[in-house]
Amino acid sequence: MSSPQSHHFPFSAVVGADGPEGPDPMALALILTTIAPDVGGVLVRGEKGTAKSTIVRALAAVLPPVDDRPVPLVELPIGATEDRVTGSINLESALAEGKAEYEPGLLAKAHRGILYVDEVNLLHDHLVDLLLDAAAMGRATVERDGVSMTHEARFVLVGTMNPEEGELRPQLLDRFGLTVEVAAPRDPALRAEVVRRRMAYDADPAGFAARYAAAEEALQARIAAARGLVGEVRLTDAGLLKIAEVCAAFDVDGLRADIVTARTALAHAAWSGRSQVTLDDIRVAARLALPHRRRRKPFDAPGLDEDLLDQVLGDDELPPEPPEPEGPDDDGPGNDGPGNDGPGNSTEGSDDSTGESDDSTVESSQTSVESSQTPVESSPGGGSSVAGTGPAYRTRLLSVRGVGTGTAGRRSRARTSNGRRVGATTPDRQGGSGGAIHLTETIRAAARHQVARGRTEGRLLLEPADLRVAVREGRESNLVLFCVDASGSMAARRRMEQVKTAVLSLLLDAYQRRDKVGLVTFRGTGAEVALPPTHSVDAAAQRLEDLPSGGRTPLAEGLLEAAHLLAVERTRDPQRRALLVVVTDGRATAGADAVVRSRLAAGLLAEAGIASVVVDCESGPMRMGLAATLAAHLGAEHVPIGEVSAEALVDVTRRAA
Structure with a gap:
């Protein structure tokens, strides 16, 4: 097989795509969505270095040619503007000839091909919405700069992402037909084989591709045959009912899951050379179409309960399709033959009226999220303890004053x-x-x-x-960094539970608004970054769960750790504005000259121009006013409160923003 893409790393050479029992889930999901594009595309989630981009770029080379030309593979950079995606007026033609002519964008170029978005979770939400709408409708509408037109845009949408860099909103996650989780193999033999093939390819791309030419041609022929067969595959009423039972058992929202599972089962049957959907086809389809649709809460673990799936599917194979009644005019119930809208035929438009959700729905569901953590009481003898976290709640908009120039998000003006x-x-x-x-x-x-x-x-x-x-x-999105006193006095008053609940709630809000939130704690003799600045609420929940408290109060170390972290983040992303929230009673009791060192650290933060607020946790009839002094050295707002409640803490950050 000869094409301009023939020296790409071959699809069949990716370890896992050529397994003895067939392709692994990532390769299979990509193949199925090319057999039946109405499945709705694939989202590949996984850690870096797992061949996500390699296998996607190799996919185009094994697809049957379109009008005797290779299938186009169009890559959409995450910094693309809406003009570049949808197209706009041709400036040269407009200025030179006075004609308002349309210049196609990336959606038009991807027609009848693959549109690939690496790091799709970093793409702005409105562009992701636009891509998914075009992929579902098969066309794109342009209304801008005096141009009004609609053009075909039928393509396979493939997105890859690293969850550690942030999640997609649930509404967008649901719009991808299939989702797979990938990880690097832990088997040393498999890891060695991956390295062996990669080094062989780097040494001689043409020779390496030639060794897999036969496998690539066979794969291309099988995909072409499956495409021809998929329209003839039958999904019986019993099979459709089984799909509905599976989707109901996993408590998915809407009917999009049922539709996608049915389409995927049809594609898998065609890929396997069968003319009727079997339980095996439904099992494979459910594993690819359902896991991301049952994750309605950010802290739910990914994956599918295999025992429940087996229980619902049962051991008995689906009954065969009953013979159709004789008679030319029969069009009774259950007749889903050619020309009718049965499950085995086109369901065009059905995506657009089912399974939709909006921000209000997601926000309301997230306000009732409760952490699975339970409080751990202080151990005898005054040792460290791990505070629990109360129910997370919905937070109001926190925005930074003025107009920034930071990363596109959903919070402050920019x-x-x-x-x-x-x-x-x-x-x-x-x-x-x-x-x-x-x-x-x-x-x-x-x-x-x-x-x-x-x-x-x-x-x-x-x-x-x-x-x-x-x-x-x-x-724009912002960074809210909490610098929290986790010493023994805080633990004794159960303030850590309240503070952790506030951070958890802000993380849920950040999940929707694409913010970063971080947490620095100080206790004993030092400070640590308990939660690096992140978009990932899953990673945040894991870090917060084991956050300990107890010991002396190294205030200077906490401030210096926060200053260092903010400096690093400013180097990484100089446009993202930050707000530092210091939660402390102002005491500094760890090490020599603790008070002097804490004031010097505060001065460094003030000189760096860090916007900050000090939440004064001191209580009782005899107060020393140390937190107010610290606020003066920081150039921060001082907020004395008798109890550090989560709601009070969040209100403080909003007033300071």
């Missing part, structure tokens, strides 16, 4: 590459981030110079200095 257009500027003042051409302002800038440029008639005379790009205002 200049971003998306959002509403609020003005125009020159590209150099845009900060090199590009941006859509502002046609009106470009023409206006050029118009005033036409006489000086000698124009009397004809096309507009343009120069580079005339170019204007749109300035858009949207929303």
